[in-house]
Amino acid sequence: MKKLLFVSAVLAVSTVAVAGSSGGQQVNIWTDSAGQTNANGTFKAVRNSADTQQYIGCSLYAYDTSSFSATCYATSATGQYASCFTSDANMLKVVQTLNPASYLYFVVNADGSCDRVISVNASYNLP
Template sequence: MKLAYVAALMVAGIACISVDAPAGQKVPSEVSILNSAGSYSVSGSLPGARNSADSKQRIGCQLATSAGSTTISGRCEAANAQGQYAQCGTTAPHLLEVIKAIDSGSLLYFRYDPLVTMPGGGLPECASITLDKNSLYEPKNP
């Protein structure tokens, strides 16, 4: 009985030892706007932009239509810490589906060529819109 009591105390003591353990991999995800051979690649997470130390960063997409219209259009936009701004638009149904899936914890990536504009002119047309929902990215702070 005494041996069982000592063994139980040892197990309890070992269980109480504190060990630093990583809480999961984290990736900073502030807004990045890159121009490569005339094509723009934009990425960043919504919380990363919101939590940034500066007041310039933002990233997101919007959907819009008007009364009497049968068309829905989407627009993605971003600004980085240096104040560089990027945006593109789309009416492509498959890209609009990606925009609909964005939530407050999403990492967003979009790509466009500024010389390729949407039908009717105006905004550059989005070549791709990618959404990543992953625990790697920081949550939004209040």
């Protein structure tokens, strides 16, 4: 009887361990009312998408001149592309938080610089 209770308890805990909200968003790219290009997506959903076209992310660059910058980029399933660059210290901090549980949103200024970079790291974004 004790073995049955133990097995039941383990199964109940296992079920709880994988429960919870799960979400994700494919890459979306659009132009807002101010004329700025916007892009967003969740790493998990994009990586697990059925197509082989879309991707989203940011790359960090450090140079021997002590400069530090990032470029964020995205391509949608339909082939739309957006990218921006930044050396803003606060945006660089956001880029450094990106991980497999990340949702990334960025806005591109007319000159190609980033207007904003936003990351949401949450359990519902995990694979």
